[in-house]
Amino acid sequence: MIIREVTIENFRCYYGKNSIDFNDGLTLVIGDNGDGKTTFFEALEWLFNTSTLSPELRLISQKKRAELAPSEIGTVKVGITFEHDGKKKVEKSFDFEIKNDEIITFNSKFIGFEEGDFDRLSSTGGGNILDRCFDAAIRKYSLFKGEKQLNVFNKPEAMNYLVRTFSNIRDFDPYLSFSEYACEETQKIYRKTIRLNDRNAVKERRISADIKASKRELHEKMKRLDAIMKEVGEYDSKINDYERNQAASETLNHLNSRIESLKNEQAKISIKIKEDYSTRLLDEEWILCGFPSILEEFDEKISNGNKVKRRIEQEERIKQGRQRAFDEISASIAKKVLPLPITIPDKDTMQELLDDEICKVCGRKAPKGSDAYNFMQRKIDELNRVEQPKEKEHKLEEIFANNFMKELDQVKMSLNFDKENLNQLNLRIEEDIHFNNKMRLEGVKIKENIVIAEEDKMKLLAQTDNLSEQELENLFHNMRNWYRFKVDGEKQIPMLKSEIEKIEKKLAGYNEEYDKLASNSSANIYAIINTAFNKIKNSFISAKNTNTQNFLKQLEEKSNEYLKKLNFEDFTGVIHIKENYSGGAEIRLYDNQGQRVHDPNTALETTMFMSVLFAISELTSIRRDNDYPLIFDAPTSSFSDAKEISFFNVIANVEKQCIIFTKSFLKADRKTGKNELDLDEIDKLNGKVYRIAKKRPFDSRDLSTIEMEISQIKN
Amino acid sequence: MTNQEKMLNLVLSDTDLIKYYKLDTCEFYSIEDALNSDKTIIVAIATIIKQLNGSDSSSKQKEVYKQVFNHLNNNAL
Numbered sequence: 020m021i022i023r024e025v026t027i028e029n030f031r032c033y034y035g036k037n038s039i040d041f042n043d044g045l046t047l048v049i050g051d052n053g054d055g056k057t058t059f060f061e062a063l064e065w066l067f068n069t070s071t072l073s074p075e076l077r078l079i080s081q082k083k084r085a086e087l088a089p090s091e092i093g094t095v096k097v098g099i100t101f102e103h104d105g106k107k108k109v110e111k112s113f114d115f116e117i118k119n120d121e122i123i124t125f126n127s128k129f130i131g132f133e134e135g136d137f138d139r140l141s142s143t144g145g146g147n148i149l150d151r152c153f154d155a156a157i158r159k160y161s162l163f164k165g166e167k168q169l170n171v172f173n174k175p176e177a178m179n180y181l182v183r184t185f186s187n188i189r190d191f192d193p194y195l196s197f198s199e200y201a202c203e204e205t206q207k208i209y210r211k212t213i214r215l216n217d218r219n220a221v222k223e224r225r226i227s228a229d230i231k232a233s234k235r236e237l238h239e240k241m242k243r244l245d246a247i248m249k250e251v252g253e254y255d256s257k258i259n260d261y262e263r264n265q266a267a268s269e270t271l272n273h274l275n276s277r278i279e280s281l282k283n284e285q286a287k288i289s290i291k292i293k294e295d296y297s298t299r300l301l302d303e304e305w306i307l308c309g310f311p312s313i314l315e316e317f318d319e320k321i322s323n324g325n326k327v328k329r330r331i332e333q334e335e336r337i338k339q340g341r342q343r344a345f346d347e348i349s350a351s352i353a354k355k356v357l358p359l360p361i362t363i364p365d366k367d368t369m370q371e372l373l374d375d376e377i378c379k380v381c382g383r384k385a386p387k388g389s390d391a392y393n394f395m396q397r398k399i400d401e402l403n404r405v406e407q408p409k410e411k412e413h414k415l416e417e418i419f420a421n422n423f424m425k426e427l428d429q430v431k432m433s434l435n436f437d438k439e440n441l442n443q444l445n446l447r448i449e450e451d452i453h454f455n456n457k458m459r460l461e462g463v464k465i466k467e468n469i470v471i472a473e474e475d476k477m478k479l480l481a482q483t484d485n486l487s488e489q490e491l492e493n494l495f496h497n498m499r500n501w502y503r504f505k506v507d508g509e510k511q512i513p514m515l516k517s518e519i520e521k522i523e524k525k526l527a528g529y530n531e532e533y534d535k536l537a538s539n540s541s542a543n544i545y546a547i548i549n550t551a552f553n554k555i556k557n558s559f560i561s562a563k564n565t566n567t568q569n570f571l572k573q574l575e576e577k578s579n580e581y582l583k584k585l586n587f588e589d590f591t592g593v594i595h596i597k598e599n600y601s602g603g604a605e606i607r608l609y610d611n612q613g614q615r616v617h618d619p620n621t622a623l624e625t626t627m628f629m630s631v632l633f634a635i636s637e638l639t640s641i642r643r644d645n646d647y648p649l650i651f652d653a654p655t656s657s658f659s660d661a662k663e664i665s666f667f668n669v670i671a672n673v674e675k676q677c678i679i680f681t682k683s684f685l686k687a688d689r690k691t692g693k694n695e696l697d698l699d700e701i702d703k704l705n706g707k708v709y710r711i712a713k714k715r716p717f718d719s720r721d722l723s724t725i726e727m728e729i730s731q732i733k734n
Numbered sequence: 735m736t737n738q739e740k741m742l743n744l745v746l747s748d749t750d751l752i753k754y755y756k757l758d759t760c761e762f763y764s765i766e767d768a769l770n771s772d773k774t775i776i777v778a779i780a781t782i783i784k785q786l787n788g789s790d791s792s793s794k795q796k797e798v799y800k801q802v803f804n805h806l807n808n809n810a811l
Contacts, residue, residue, distance in 0.1 A: 188740045193790040197782060200792075201799050548806045554755070555779055558748035565744060 020103040020153045020647045021676050028096040028112075029080040030062045031055075032713075034726040041648075041678060045671040045706030048680045051694050054712050055727040056680035060164060060652040066097040066111045067158055069146035074113035074124040084115075084122065085723035092116045103152035105134035109145030156184045157647050160635050164652045166621065169628035170606065171635070172596075178604040185639050186570035191563040198556030205552050209537070209545035219536045226533045233526040240522060244515045251508035252599045254501045259605065260486075261494040261501070262617045267483045268495040274476045275492070278469055285465045292458045293451065307437075308445050314434050321424075321431045328424050335418055361402055369399045570638075571596045571604065577634030578606075578627075584669050585626040589662075592616050594627055606631055621657035626666070629654065636675060648676040655681060664700055671705035684708075701733055708733035738765055738783050745779055774809040778802050 022041045027033040032055045039048070050056040065078065074095070083093050096112035114126040131145035153161070159180075163169055171177055183189060213223045261268060293299070300306045364372075364380075372378060373395050378385045385391030480488055537546040578594045592608040599605055608616040608627055619627065632649060640646040655663045663683045670677050684701050685694040701708050710730050717724040742763055745751075752759050755775045763771070768780030785798045 188744060189737055190788040191741070193786060193788050194741070194782065196790060197786055197795050197798065200795050201802070204799060205803065544807060544810065547810065548803060551775060551778060551806055554751050554775070555745075555782065558745045558751045558779070561748045561750075562741065562744040565747075 020101050022099060022101045022648050022678070023106070024098075024100040025059075025063065026096070026098040026100075026110075027059065027062045028098075029083040029093055030065075030078055030095055030097055031058045031080060032725050032727050033058065033062070034080045034082040037727065037729050039709055039729060040707070041676065042707045043676055044674070045667065045704075046676075046678045047667065047684075047704070047706060047708045048678070048711060049682065049684050049696065049708065049732070050680065050711040051682055051685055056682070056711065057164070057652055058727075059711065060162070060650070060680055062097045063099075063650060064162060066099060066109070067149060067153065067162070069129070069149050069155075072111070072113075072127040072129055072146075074115070074127050076115075076122060076124065079115055079122065080726075081722040082724065082726050084117075087115075087117055089117065101152070107134065107148055107152065108132040109148050111145060153647060156180070157639065160632060160639075161647050162650045163632070163654060166625045166654055166656060169625060169632065169654065171628070171631065172604045172606055178598065181574075181604075181635065182567050182570050185635055186566055188562075188566045191559065191566065194559045195556070195563065198552065198559050201552045202549070202556055205545060205549040209542060209549045212542035212545050213533075213536050213540075216540055216542075219540070219542075223533070223536055226529055226536070230526065230529045230533065233522055233529060237519060237522045237526060240515055240519050244512065244519065247508045247511050247515065251505055251512065252603070254505040254508065255599060256603075256605075257494070257501050258498070258505060261498045264483055264486060264491060264494060266618065267479055267486075268491050268498075270479055271476065271488065271491045272495045274472050274479065278472045278476070281465050281469045281472065285462060285469070288458050288462045288465065292455050292462070294455055305444065305448055307441055308448055311438060311441055314438060314441075317434065318431055321427050324424055324427065328419060331418065361398070361405060366399065366402050366406075369395055369402065373399065567598065571598060573638060574631065574634050577637055578630045581630035581633040581673075582627060584673065585630055585666060586623065587665060587669060590623070592619070592623070592627075594630065596631070622655075622659070622662055625654060625657060633673065633675065646676065648678055650678045652680045653682070654679065655683065664704075667704060667706070696732060698732075704733070706733070707731075736765075738787075739763070742768055742780055742783050745783075746776065751775070774806060777809075778805055781805060 021043060024038055024040050026036060026038045028036045039046075048056060048059065078095050079093070080095070087093050093115050094112055095115065096110055098108065098110035098112075100106065100108045109129070109131045111129045112126075113124050113128070115122055115124045117123075129145040131148035133148065160171060171181070210223070210227065214220050296305070368379075372385070373392065376384065376386050376392060378391050378395070383391065385395065476488075480486075480491070483491060486494075534546040534550070537543040575594060575596045578596065579591075582591050582594055592610050595607045595609055597605055597607065606627065608619050608623070610616055629651075636647065636649055655666060658666060660683070663681075667679070667683070670679070684697045686697050687693070688695045696710060708731070710732050711727050712730075714726045714728045717726070742765060746757065746763060746768075747759070751757065755773065757773060757776070763776065763780070765780055765784050768776050769784065771777050771780070781802050782798060785801060786794060789795075
């Protein structure tokens with residue numbers, strides 16, 4: 020199949036009718052990001068999907084949709100003209116219109132035309148023509164989006180599929196199934212015939228039992244071997260995954276370990292930081308830290324209060340003394356007699372006069388109860404009263420009856436003691452806040468480091484083979500076990516094989532013995548026929564295995580030829596394609612010393628997979644006498660400019676139709692800053708070149724103004 | 735060379751088969767050559783490949799089995 024023309028009409032950003040002609044060799048379709056390369060590729064994918072006709076609204080050109088008048092009908096169509104046993108054309112399309120502001124689709128078609136009757140529709144339809152000329156098997160090895168899809172052996176069933184589809188000899192399975200059936204049938208006949216002879220019957224039963232037991236044993240061993248081989252294959256595949264992602268897996272482990280350690284450190288720091296200042300304000304009496312000035316003021320007030328109290332007391336004492344003197348003088352004045360001072364005569368003299376009941380001043384008697392005696396008695400009472408100061412104080416204390424000043428004095432004394440503590444509290448608060456700030460700063464630094472490590476992790480995961488973090492972690496943590504399981508399994512395989520060999524020999528002996536039963540009897544011919552069918556069965560099995568090995572060998576040889584071409588004057592290594600234990604295959608790169616290149620750069624890996632694809636394609640064209648195109652969307656994103664250009668030149672010289680969508684050959688114009696085609700480099704290229712780009716002007720926020728235009732740059 | 739011829743020759747290249755039935759290792763066989771061979775086993779294998787023709791239907795298997803069985807029965811190896 021050689022594609023001659025592709026037509027795209029109103030398919031997403033391809034407004035109206037757009038066509039591209041293709042050469043036998045290389046055709047490059049150059050477009051910048053967002054210029055419709057992938058959409059073109061997807062249009063082909065949509066066309067080649069023969070399993071469904073269902074129209075999708077998302078495929079309709081927004082520009083066409085916006086322009087559509089009421090009752091006007093639009094059409095989305097992708098068509099291809101190609102050569103395959105003559106010229107053929109297929110078109111997939113559907114119509115659409117707007118009704119009640121809703122878009123509805125109808126009239127889905129998949130039509131085909133064939134040469135000789137090109138004006139008339141093929142009765143088989145477009146899907147059938149495509150399936151016949153470019154079947155699903157080949158399509159899987161024809162269209163590739165990006166670099167990651169290029170490893171065709173990624174899927175476990177790929178190996179069988181490739182061998183079945185592209186190997187030298189196809190369809191072994193029905194013959195194997197037939198051989199199995201034939202062996203069982205002849206065995207039955209042979210057994211029946213042997214048992215016809217009574218002499219042989221007992222012996223036959225014994226040998227049959229031995230054969231049955233040996234077969235059972237063999238079956239068990241084979242089953243065990245198969246399981247171990249599968250396990251080894253699975254571990255091998257896991258180890259391969261690990262080896263391919265070893266660096267990433269180890270880096271992820273280091274990053275995770277660093278993140279965990281940083282988070283622990285962060286947690287420790289956050290525990291150390293005690294910023295519950297509000298609580299500590301009361302619980303730890305931090306609130307008192309502002310009190311020293313208040314205490315000083317309190318002290319001062321108490322001192323002043325005491326002074327005031329003493330002054331008041333003094334004044335009161337004077338006032339009361341004065342009042343009393345005043346009262347006494349007033350009484351004397353009232354009697355018009357000036358009394359002697361209270362101390363004349365003194366207290367002892369007065370007491371003597373009272374005891375003797377005589378006034379020794381005038382010499383008259385003063386018996387008890389007389390006026391003179393009573394006078395003297397009052398005088399001495401007065402004197403005694405004057406001499407009793409406590410009575411006076413009692414009167415003064417009544418002014419400050421509640422003793423508050425004394426209590427305040429006691430409070431002041433106790434607060435003097437706390438002043439020391441308060442000074443220490445201030446120091447402690449200062450230290451604590453300083454410590455918290457320091458810890459907080461360290462916390463911020465740790466947080467920054469965590470963010471950096473997390474970002475590194477995200478970048479790492481984005482670059483890693485579509486593996487999740489969990490899968491990468493598993494690779495790292497389980498790797499040792501996988502190696503151990505694989506080695507253990509590999510040790511068991513030869514042992515089991517040897518045991519199987521022994522059982523097979525034993526079985527062969529029983530079979531020989533069984534066959535001898537038939538000697539010189541009518542059963543002999545059935546023994547011979549039975550042996551013949553067994554030999555035929557084994558020959559078919561052996562042929563199938565040889566065919567697979569031959570296919571892989573050829574594929575390997577061809578792949579290495581392409582690898583050399585695609586990496587001209589560069590390190591290539593050697594591609595090895597090996598069948599693995601689980602029946603699949605693996606593509607690996609080795610150097611010429613036989614050392615595996617575990618982590619080839621992406622460009623080398625891409626060329627390695629592409630070489631295998633070119634080899635598959637070539638083998639197919641040899642096997643099937645027809646060719647098919649290889650269509651790649653951005654397969655060279657990891658290539659350097661120089662590598663990319665030489666790569667395209669190599670492909671241009673390979674006899675193979677190859678259609679590549681790329682953004683190569685675009686370089687920024689120094690004046691305008693826009694990407695322009697590097698026409699000098701394009702001129703050197705041996706192939707057809709198209710440019711696809713958005714038609715200008717357009718509104719960057721309105722999808723209905725977007726329209727692609729295709730221009731041919733080189734024929 | 736057709737797929738059947740490739741298959742026939744690959745099956746006939748099996749060393750155990752060659753040794754057991756003393757076959758000529760160098761000879762190339764077309765399907766017709768093989769069907770006309772004087773070696774019963776070669777005819778049997780060619781018959782299987784030609785008659786089965788890649789079919790996996792059980793009725794076809796039975797039919798081919800009878801044909802090959804009769805051939806082997808009538809032409810002692």
